Amino acid sequence: MSLELESVFVHLEGEPPLPLIADMGFRLEDGGTLGIVGESGSGKSLLALATIGLLPGGMRAAGRILLDGRDLLALPESELCHIRGARIGMIFQEPMTTLNPVMRIGDQIAEGLLWHREIGAAAARAEALRLLDRVRMPDAARRFAFYPHELSGGQRQRVGIAIALAPGPKLLIADEPTTALDVTVQSEILDLLAELVADSAMSLILISHDLGIIAGMAERTLVMYAGTRFEEGPTETVLRHPLNPYTRGLLLAMPQRGLAAADGPDRRARRLASIPGSVPQARQLPPGCRFADRCAMIVPSCRPVEPAWRELTPGHSVRCIRAEALL
């Protein structure tokens, strides 16, 4: 299932409306995987919520969100209900809080099946048990009747994945699915996710602040900063030859094995690089380029107008006037 966003904006209603996401866009091909990466507060989760039409009250999305050519933003709520879950599955960040504490996990999985598919209760339960097994829940038959508080974080996220998979969606949006988990559990869950996506030929949008996770999972990578897109291209190219100083800064800020042990006369060479400052709030965006205040490559022409989004090499786009300097 293909998903295409065309100049999507999300505004906080008010006088004047406050843009929280501006000029977002990407195209996800059928069966493709897209990683969306960015710091906390860059609008990644908001973009995911806007895509499935679940923005918090007081926010409105504009632009076009095309799911196989149908504009989701133009659909009434009643039709969106048949797309959420059934066509687009969603995996959330916090497995501790996304499960209903007073409902057995088996029933929570079966629920989506009963809702979206025309099957009986017994068949739904059998299918739910099969799903629980498929997400490799140890001892699934017994855990079927467990309540969420009886499971570990990793097990709960497996349940979350099973719930998302149950109605058989063709596009999966995973919003920081492993952020709340231990590193060891994290890789198990990611492996599972990759396998499931490949098995059922789903498209996947993986949202993360961790470049390492994106590098391992996504064919294409989209870098977000302060509510807009900064760079998009094949993951390999974006990570090896970034065209945006921000992407470069992110990559340099990644801890690497051996870096701390590297011996050099200069102590500073051994220190992990960082990007000074923090992501600006939507109300305090600097004029011109949003990254200007923190950028190491700033020139005076960065200030007057915000750089346009442009395709620099085929399939590799960027929002930076100095991208050529990094080619």
Added chain:
Amino acid sequence: MSEQAAAPPLAPRAARRWPSTLVTGGAITGAFILIALLSRIWTPESPTRIHMALRLKPPLAAGLLGTDPFGRDVLSMLMAGTWTSLTTALLSVLLGLLVGVALGSCAAALRGRFEEVAMRGADVIFAFPAIITAIMVTNIFGPGQATAVTAIGIFIIPVFARLARASALQIWARDFCLAAQGAGKGRLRITIEHVIPNIAGGLLVQATIQLALAILIEAGLSYLGLGLPPPTPSWGRMLNDAQTFLDTAPWLAVAPGVAIALAVLGFNLLGDGLRDLFDPRREGRR
């Protein structure tokens, strides 16, 4: 392996201690319910049989609790009155609970105009004192159990509407409601499947406390002659009948007075006990 099943607890779990309020309240209300049921099949005397030769006998002189000005057995009337009181209270709380929870949880689910209208409506009803609302309704429809149930129920609706809306809003703020929406469920469906099961405990506690209130209002209504019409025995009318003979036959007032006080106490204790039981934060502070 970090995902091992929770191992069985090493030591057997300490025997669950029931809150003492729950035990006492449960015993009292249980006794009243048994008496009410018993009164349907057996009372020492017929609660409506008039026996002028035995009028105003003190306790034990005729029957366990004496007789009233018409020679009716007070104990039998009290037992039959228990049935009247409890059924009226139960039905009116049920009415208030069903309508109130429906309104409150829909208000939380739909927000916007529906919420405004429903909640301001609740405010309007709240602004009237319960007994005045009841008198109004009874005057319009005439006395009878259905009227009493409606009159008391109307007063209870806003209590549950507010409680249900406030607790439902808390549940709506939790991630699993967002996840359920993400799975394509409508807001009303999420209310039924996810929100109400999560707020049921608080509602149940409130229901027992409202039962105590409903018993009081019912007694007040029948005291004012707005409850069930005679000769159906009721605690409130027994009190009213007794006040003329307060100096000559005080037992006539004491019996229904104690019954009302005990029933109210019982349901309040039960409510407290249930709250303690449902709220783990209160553990150890009993």
